[in-house]
Amino acid sequence: MDLSFVVIQILTGLASASSLFIIASGLTLVFGVTRIVNFAHGSLYMLGAYFAATIISRLLDLHYGPVSFWCGVLLAALGVGALGVVMEVVLLRRIYRAPELFQLLATFGVVLIVQDVVLKVFGPQDILGPRAPGLRAPVEILGRRFPSYELVMIAAGPTVLGLLWLLLRKTRFGVLVRAATQDREMVGALGVNQRLLFTGTLFLGAFLAGLGGALQIPKSPATPRMDLDIIAEAFVVTVIGGMGSIPGAFLAAIMIGQLQAFGILIFPKVTLVLVFLLMALVLVVRPYGLLGRPEGPAPAHAAAFNGAPRPWGPTERRIALGTVAALALLPLAGDAYLLKVATEILILGLLAFSLHFLVGTGGLVSFGHAAYFGLGAYGAALACKHLSLPMELALPLAPIAAALGAAVVGFFVVRLSGIYLAMLTLAAAQILYAVAFQWVEVTGGDNGLVGIWPSSWASDRTIYYYLTLAFSVAAIAALRHAIYAPFGYSLRATRDSELRADAIGIDVRQQRWLSFILAGSAAGLAGGLYVFLKGSIDPSALGIPVSVDALTMLLLGGLQTVMGPVVGAAVLHGLKDQIMPLTDLWRLFLGCSIIVLVLLFPNGLVGAYEALRLSSTATKGAASARRREPDGAQSRPRAPLEALARSRASGAGGETSKADETV
Amino acid sequence: MTAPLLAVEGLSAYYGSAQVLFDVSLALVPGEVLALMGRNGAGKSTTLKAIMGLIAARAHRLEFRGRSILDLPSYRIARLGLGYVPEERRIFTDLTVFENLEVGRQPPRSGRTPWTPERLFSIFPNLAEMSGRRASEMSGGEQQMLTIARTLMGNPDAVLLDEPSEGLAPVIVELMTKAVLAMKSEGIAVLLSEQNLSFAAAVSDRAMIIERGQIRYEGSFAELAESQEAREAYLEV
Numbered sequence: 001m002d003l004s005f006v007v008i009q010i011l012t013g014l015a016s017a018s019s020l021f022i023i024a025s026g027l028t029l030v031f032g033v034t035r036i037v038n039f040a041h042g043s044l045y046m047l048g049a050y051f052a053a054t055i056i057s058r059l060l061d062l063h064y065g066p067v068s069f070w071c072g073v074l075l076a077a078l079g080v081g082a083l084g085v086v087m088e089v090v091l092l093r094r095i096y097r098a099p100e101l102f103q104l105l106a107t108f109g110v111v112l113i114v115q116d117v118v119l120k121v122f123g124p125q126d127i128l129g130p131r132a133p134g135l136r137a138p139v140e141i142l143g144r145r146f147p148s149y150e151l152v153m154i155a156a157g158p159t160v161l162g163l164l165w166l167l168l169r170k171t172r173f174g175v176l177v178r179a180a181t182q183d184r185e186m187v188g189a190l191g192v193n194q195r196l197l198f199t200g201t202l203f204l205g206a207f208l209a210g211l212g213g214a215l216q217i218p219k220s221p222a223t224p225r226m227d228l229d230i231i232a233e234a235f236v237v238t239v240i241g242g243m244g245s246i247p248g249a250f251l252a253a254i255m256i257g258q259l260q261a262f263g264i265l266i267f268p269k270v271t272l273v274l275v276f277l278l279m280a281l282v283l284v285v286r287p288y289g290l291l292g293r294p295e296g297p298a299p300a301h302a303a304a305f306n307g308a309p310r311p312w313g314p315t316e317r318r319i320a321l322g323t324v325a326a327l328a329l330l331p332l333a334g335d336a337y338l339l340k341v342a343t344e345i346l347i348l349g350l351l352a353f354s355l356h357f358l359v360g361t362g363g364l365v366s367f368g369h370a371a372y373f374g375l376g377a378y379g380a381a382l383a384c385k386h387l388s389l390p391m392e393l394a395l396p397l398a399p400i401a402a403a404l405g406a407a408v409v410g411f412f413v414v415r416l417s418g419i420y421l422a423m424l425t426l427a428a429a430q431i432l433y434a435v436a437f438q439w440v441e442v443t444g445g446d447n448g449l450v451g452i453w454p455s456s457w458a459s460d461r462t463i464y465y466y467l468t469l470a471f472s473v474a475a476i477a478a479l480r481h482a483i484y485a486p487f488g489y490s491l492r493a494t495r496d497s498e499l500r501a502d503a504i505g506i507d508v509r510q511q512r513w514l515s516f517i518l519a520g521s522a523a524g525l526a527g528g529l530y531v532f533l534k535g536s537i538d539p540s541a542l543g544i545p546v547s548v549d550a551l552t553m554l555l556l557g558g559l560q561t562v563m564g565p566v567v568g569a570a571v572l573h574g575l576k577d578q579i580m581p582l583t584d585l586w587r588l589f590l591g592c593s594i595i596v597l598v599l600l601f602p603n604g605l606v607g608a609y610e611a612l613r614l615s616s617t618a619t620k621g622a623a624s625a626r627r628r629e630p631d632g633a634q635s636r637p638r639a640p641l642e643a644l645a646r647s648r649a650s651g652a653g654g655e656t657s658k659a660d661e662t663v
Numbered sequence: 664m665t666a667p668l669l670a671v672e673g674l675s676a677y678y679g680s681a682q683v684l685f686d687v688s689l690a691l692v693p694g695e696v697l698a699l700m701g702r703n704g705a706g707k708s709t710t711l712k713a714i715m716g717l718i719a720a721r722a723h724r725l726e727f728r729g730r731s732i733l734d735l736p737s738y739r740i741a742r743l744g745l746g747y748v749p750e751e752r753r754i755f756t757d758l759t760v761f762e763n764l765e766v767g768r769q770p771p772r773s774g775r776t777p778w779t780p781e782r783l784f785s786i787f788p789n790l791a792e793m794s795g796r797r798a799s800e801m802s803g804g805e806q807q808m809l810t811i812a813r814t815l816m817g818n819p820d821a822v823l824l825d826e827p828s829e830g831l832a833p834v835i836v837e838l839m840t841k842a843v844l845a846m847k848s849e850g851i852a853v854l855l856s857e858q859n860l861s862f863a864a865a866v867s868d869r870a871m872i873i874e875r876g877q878i879r880y881e882g883s884f885a886e887l888a889e890s891q892e893a894r895e896a897y898l899e900v
Contacts, residue, residue, distance in 0.1 A: 172765060175758065175762045175765050175766060176766060178755070178757060178758060178762075179755040179758060179762075179763075179766045181757075182755050182756065182757055182758075183753050183755065185717060185737075186749065186753040186755075187766060188736065188737045188738045188741075189715055189717065189737045189738070189741055189747045189749070190738075190741055190747075190766055190767045190769075190813065190814065190817060191738050191741035191742045191767075191769045191817050192738055192766065193738050193739075194738065
């Protein structure tokens, strides 16, 4: 490795660091002010690339020259900035007070919508953008050729950093943004219209995402998959740098740029893994990133989740027994297709229930539950393929493989909380996705593994259905039992107040770790059942969409309920099955549905049932009394989500956070 | 009696399903200092927050300068000329003293000399020396002065002042007394939430006592000073 080669690698690393920073700076800025992790930031980046590819080509047709090119870049970024404004006004300002899970899901709804819209508008094929006029010839550095556009990119990062610094330090807007980052309520009480401030911030954040996408266009084409690829990396950069810290994002982008530039020489296939490992390492040493600082006392989400699950009454018991009985009789209908869908629903129900065990009872908002589903599936598939084990031996390996994976990931995860926890679980799932994708010899890469079928006795669809029914019901019953067992009670204690739980002798980390392993193994079982149903497995089982689907099931069924996720799985999968064949806009439909659910029905379907039940039994309950207005008194109106957030911020939860503060 | 600047009738507030304020009524006339006294947890801060639109509240009447502020977000209440100084100070520790004042700056109101950092430094001389310093590097007393100065930058007609003497050294409390009197001499009305009787006595015209979210006593400060009974019942620990 001679010097000139090292220099070129460093320069390459700096160029990719610049472009990463430009994107991540927008994400971290928006998070700093609004406290929302904008999943759709990657979509804005993608739109920037598509806009630039289209606009620049047109402008260059009119007049070929650098001016046209750079005007095109700016126009594309401004266009994306305007979309950011629309997104803020229509969606984000309604969810600022919502629990972070809702925010992530709602912005993921935007991701889904944008994906389908981009496909409709720009088509499925990649769009090659024009190269930058005047920067096409490479320059020679130490005897090696280096693209001159990359030099411009290297300069772009520090330029954006400098301009952002000026904006944030030297303008009133900047001072207000920095103040709002720390205490937005107080900024409001001082007479500042936060709405304008937030809209402005979203414009700036979206502009930066669009700029990143537009600057990318001379190097690589605009493709419909670039949104999720970049968002994972941008998350990593902001998390390593410290959420909300722009200099931190710059530092982290440089680290990752260099890691990728040199990592590719040593481990050409596992650069993604290296990046996520760096993130895990940084988070263990500095749980709030390099330049981040602890968030204030995390708002307790007790009220948003199943605060205190009610044991079943006779009605519920009858419903549950009836459901199981109906499921057992289902094969009598003799509809093979129905049976297939029902099998899938049972598997997804188990997946959703295991996730809810973490989210609802443990308060651990995992955004990468697909990891354990996929680990189980791959575990069983690999045992089947490479060890030639029969299903009877391979299937039990599924929950074991997932439990082991969950134990490793959980070890890191339980040391974090809030948004950092969600990001790390997501990162873990992305590592596994990258491994499955890149380790072609073992996992088959993109094609996956095929020909994984049940043993002959179970290959009949009806038998396999009963097998799935038995395993799913047993696993769900076991997890449900754990929720009502002392284990579940102490787990809920750690969710509602970490400090108090600690003070009464609960080992918080161990409790969370065990629940992580338990939920992971249940998800792994679901994965194992899935792979033998389908006969094949590919990396998409580990992808972000699977995790989000599972979370959507929770949301649909109702986060405050115990059995809701199973209902959510049935409804979502049933809908998918009905609607997907009819339209190629399924993601658009799903995205809109998620957003509507978050905004209008934050308590989900089973939550609505519970409310109905409550209002019919408790006529003088506190909840209904609060609704009634005394004569002539007016009150401040509250949106459903806000009401949820407020009941969360006060009551048991509020006390908790106050107590935590004092301690 | 002059028309009240701030009129509150039948104010109730809730934390979740628990009611914490019950039919609180009060009126603040221009230029007066009204002390809202009570023990810890009696509902003083909650009253101020409910008026300021920071927590969900219900009222028969909640008006500032003759305009209902019940439906307004807090930034619009502030822009009408009602300032708020929180108990926890909530200064922006990442910002310099000067920047903190900038956040509070609002256009001047007619008929008043607008507040500028320079004018504020004449009331709070300590702040002048450290205007470029980060607020995180200030002492508690200095932060308390900054939070009042920051609110005054909005040129308010009335200020909700939440326990300004809490946790401060006696010498700083004296400075606080001067600051409140300076505000009063500027014609700014103050609704002061306070536990410290001697501090409140030094600055207030009238007193109200709140206990368990209900107003229990109302009268001039002179009357309260004479009423051993009221003091013992509601204020002493």
